[in-house]
Amino acid sequence: MAKxxxxxxxxxxxxxxxxxxxxxxxxxTLQAGDGAQALAVLETRTPDLxxxxxxxxxxxxxxxxxxxxxxxxxxxxxxxxxxxTGLKYVIPKAVASLTxxxxxxxxLSIVRETIGT
Amino acid sequence: MALNLxxxxxxxxxxRFLGMLLKDLGYAVRVASDGxxxxxxxxxxxxxxVLTDIKMPRMDGIELLKRIKSRWPEIEVIMISGHGDxxxxxxxxxHQATDFVTKPVNEDILDAALxxxxxxxxxxxxxxxxxxxxxxLIKEKSDRVVELERQMAASQVVDALCQALQNLSDEMRxxxxxxxxxxxxxxxxxxxFEVVSTNRLYRERLGDKRGRCSWxxxxxxxxxxxxxxxxxxxxxxxxxxxxxxxxxLTGEQLPAVVxxxxxxxxxxxxxxxxxxxxDVSEISRLxxxxxxxxxxxxxxxxxxxxxxxxxxxxxxxxxxxxxFTRDFGDGVGRNCYSAFRHRTEPCPECPVSRTFExxxxxxxxxxxxxxxxREMNIxxxxxxxHNTEGEIVEVMELxxxxxxxxxxxxxxxSLGLMLGSMSHGVKGMLTALEGGVYRLESGLAKNDMTxxxxxxxxxxxxxxxxxxxVLNVLYYAKSREPExxxxxxxxxxxxxxxxxxxxxxxxKIVFSAAIGEGLGRFAVDSGxxxxxxxxxxxxxxxxxxxxxxxxxxxxxxxxxxxxREVRFEITDNGLGMDRETKEKAFTxxxxxxxxxxxxxxxxxxxxxxxxxxxxxRLESERGQGTSFSIRLPRNLSAAGAExxxxx
Numbered sequence: 001m002a003k004x005x006x007x008x009x010x011x012x013x014x015x016x017x018x019x020x021x022x023x024x025x026x027x028x029t030l031q032a033g034d035g036a037q038a039l040a041v042l043e044t045r046t047p048d049l050x051x052x053x054x055x056x057x058x059x060x061x062x063x064x065x066x067x068x069x070x071x072x073x074x075x076x077x078x079x080x081x082x083x084x085t086g087l088k089y090v091i092p093k094a095v096a097s098l099t100x101x102x103x104x105x106x107x108l109s110i111v112r113e114t115i116g117t
Numbered sequence: 118m119a120l121n122l123x124x125x126x127x128x129x130x131x132x133r134f135l136g137m138l139l140k141d142l143g144y145a146v147r148v149a150s151d152g153x154x155x156x157x158x159x160x161x162x163x164x165x166x167v168l169t170d171i172k173m174p175r176m177d178g179i180e181l182l183k184r185i186k187s188r189w190p191e192i193e194v195i196m197i198s199g200h201g202d203x204x205x206x207x208x209x210x211x212h213q214a215t216d217f218v219t220k221p222v223n224e225d226i227l228d229a230a231l232x233x234x235x236x237x238x239x240x241x242x243x244x245x246x247x248x249x250x251x252x253x254l255i256k257e258k259s260d261r262v263v264e265l266e267r268q269m270a271a272s273q274v275v276d277a278l279c280q281a282l283q284n285l286s287d288e289m290r291x292x293x294x295x296x297x298x299x300x301x302x303x304x305x306x307x308x309x310f311e312v313v314s315t316n317r318l319y320r321e322r323l324g325d326k327r328g329r330c331s332w333x334x335x336x337x338x339x340x341x342x343x344x345x346x347x348x349x350x351x352x353x354x355x356x357x358x359x360x361x362x363x364x365x366l367t368g369e370q371l372p373a374v375v376x377x378x379x380x381x382x383x384x385x386x387x388x389x390x391x392x393x394x395x396d397v398s399e400i401s402r403l404x405x406x407x408x409x410x411x412x413x414x415x416x417x418x419x420x421x422x423x424x425x426x427x428x429x430x431x432x433x434x435x436x437x438x439x440x441f442t443r444d445f446g447d448g449v450g451r452n453c454y455s456a457f458r459h460r461t462e463p464c465p466e467c468p469v470s471r472t473f474e475x476x477x478x479x480x481x482x483x484x485x486x487x488x489x490x491r492e493m494n495i496x497x498x499x500x501x502x503h504n505t506e507g508e509i510v511e512v513m514e515l516x517x518x519x520x521x522x523x524x525x526x527x528x529x530x531s532l533g534l535m536l537g538s539m540s541h542g543v544k545g546m547l548t549a550l551e552g553g554v555y556r557l558e559s560g561l562a563k564n565d566m567t568x569x570x571x572x573x574x575x576x577x578x579x580x581x582x583x584x585x586x587v588l589n590v591l592y593y594a595k596s597r598e599p600e601x602x603x604x605x606x607x608x609x610x611x612x613x614x615x616x617x618x619x620x621x622x623x624x625k626i627v628f629s630a631a632i633g634e635g636l637g638r639f640a641v642d643s644g645x646x647x648x649x650x651x652x653x654x655x656x657x658x659x660x661x662x663x664x665x666x667x668x669x670x671x672x673x674x675x676x677x678x679x680x681r682e683v684r685f686e687i688t689d690n691g692l693g694m695d696r697e698t699k700e701k702a703f704t705x706x707x708x709x710x711x712x713x714x715x716x717x718x719x720x721x722x723x724x725x726x727x728x729x730x731x732x733x734r735l736e737s738e739r740g741q742g743t744s745f746s747i748r749l750p751r752n753l754s755a756a757g758a759e760x761x762x763x764x
Binding site: 011012014016018034066104 | 545554559575662
């Protein structure tokens with residue numbers, strides 16, 4: 001069964017891009033435009049990996065991460081994708097931190113290394 | 118001169134005989150028959166000499182001698198006795214009898230005795246006269262000495278006073294750098310109207326007048342007599358003050374105020390007069406200097422390009438400079454917080470109050486508004502003003518308008534912020550663009566034309582976003598004045614609506630435009646204003662797409678107006694804003710949209726509207742939606758205004 005990845009980003013264009021890229025490479029995807037949507041998705045689904053934008057309205061990346069841990073879903077690996085440089089350790093347990101614009105092959109190899117194909 | 122003689126004897130015969138004999142010898146003789154009668158006679162008219170018998174009933178001669186000598190020691194007493202008893206003689210001499218004559222009385226002996234007494238009396242009278250003369254002389258001489266001493270003492274006092282004044286003026290000259298002596302001429306006059314003593318400046322300027330007439334220093338011929346301040350003070354005994362012209366050594370006339378004071382009054386008589394003349398030419402020179410200095414300070418106070426306010430402890434303005442009056446109105450008598458900041462109570466962290474507390478200067482930066490409503494950033498420095506006791510009575514407040522500096526700083530900060538914000542925004546766009554490129558590539562590879570079409574669409578959107586960003590940046594960088602052209606309001610409204618509508622449709626948002634007819638014309642910079650309105654409407658669309666709380670979303674544009682102004686109203690039922698977002702909405706580089714916002718849009722929209730002389734207002738409720746209302750004056754020329762109403 002294909003692995004599922006939750007894409008959290010407030011920019012629809014970027015969500016679309018990630019969605020297409022990951023699907024093309026054989027992953028299932030879920031999308032959330034902000035923290036609240038993400039929490040709603042996580043109520044019912046448990047993805048294998050999360051790509052997370054740091055700067056979002058309302059529920060920011062780090063806040064979302066704290067909520068995840070509270071829900072007992074802190075074990076899900078997170079790949080941070082951010083426009084900020086130097087924010088790698090905002091979420092210390094993140095498996096990787098990519099800076100926009102990121103290299104899509106780099107993202108794919110990180111995802112493959114973390115959860116396999 | 119005949120001596121007065123009293124003869125005392127109890128024997129009638131002897132009194133008669135001796136009386137005749139003594140009269141023949143040239144003495145004035147009275148007689149008494151016993152001691153008591155003798156004392157009575159002496160009491161009524163003092164004789165120079167008493168001749169008394171020793172042997173008498175009741176009071177004998179010795180007793181009478183004692184009593185006479187005790188009461189009238191200067192009266193000479195000669196004793197007469199029938200016995201040549203040596204003891205008796207000694208006893209009489211012990212009681213200061215002058216001589217002793219035995220009975221029967223020998224005429225020659227008596228005469229000789231009387232002569233001796235007369236000589237003695239004469240001698241004593243002369244001595245007494247001398248003594249009295251001497252005493253009188255001594256009194257006269259010592260009176261004179263006292264008088265002289267008093268004059269001398271007064272003179273010394275004046276000399277000392279002059280010296281003290283001189284020292285004072287010397288000191289002042291040294292310490293304060295005064296180039297003139299203390300301009301005071303001091304003289305003391307005695308009641309012979311002579312100058313007794315003068316100070317150095319008097320001697321230098323008016324000449325050495327000591328010993329000369331009191332009026333010689335006066336220039337006015339009318340004063341050179343008894344009608345001058347010195348003589349008048351001697352006459353009245355009262356101090357006087359008058360303006361006089363003094364005659365300088367150089368022949369020049371010096372205007373002076375002359376004070377004369379009586380000193381050393383004795384028995385209502387003025388002994389000396391102290392004359393102090395203050396050179397008014399010096400005073401008027403000093404006054405002018407003082408006036409100039411004050412004027413300089415006043416000019417400095419008024420013309421300094423700062424706001425200067427002097428304030429007391431009760432927040433009352435005691436003085437303010439011209440610039441303050443120009444921009445904040447005359448503050449004197451008003452409270453500083455009301456004049457400066459239109460507050461009803463003192464401002465928090467007032468630097469002036471702190472200076473009152475600790476006497477140190479303090480500073481504070483704040484925003485004030487001028488009387489014509491202009492906001493101004495000012496930097497205020499406070500400095501204490503002390504009185505002569507060193508207490509802080511007032512505090513001076515110096516405020517500089519740093520609005521321009523702040524603007525420049527804001528601009529620089531903005532530039533820094535913009536670089537950060539832009540790079541952030543550009544990164545997001547690049548990522549999305551890359552997504553578009555991936556879609557295009559993969560679509561072409563798979564020959565999936567739907568994917569290629571979607572890619573093209575998303576790339577178009579991104580290009581639009583980038584274009585807007587660049588336009589905004591250009592607008593911010595140039596910040597130009599609007600270039601107005603006259604347009605039909607309704608046409609303009611429809612044009613703006615047309616730009617936004619397709620995007621709204623794509624996002625499944627109901628877009629409505631209510632644009633009335635006959636709205637007339639207005640003069641605006643169509644490029645800038647349409648960009649501003651589109652920006653606000655795109656924000657409305659973004660607020661709707663980001664809101665997952667409602668089933669359907671609407672964005673509505675309404676345009677109406679009257680003779681004077683045109684109103685645009687843009688309402689959405691999207692996310693809405695919390696209070697903080699609402700307050701910061703028009704702030705440069707504030708964005709609630711994360712990566713998608715640069716924080717330039719609404720700032721520029723509000724700037725454009727303000728530059729058109731209009732106003733923008735926003736109402737928003739979290740979860741309910743947002744409404745912007747924009748009012749723009751028509752700004753038409755007279756001809757255009759007619760056309761506007763005609764339409």
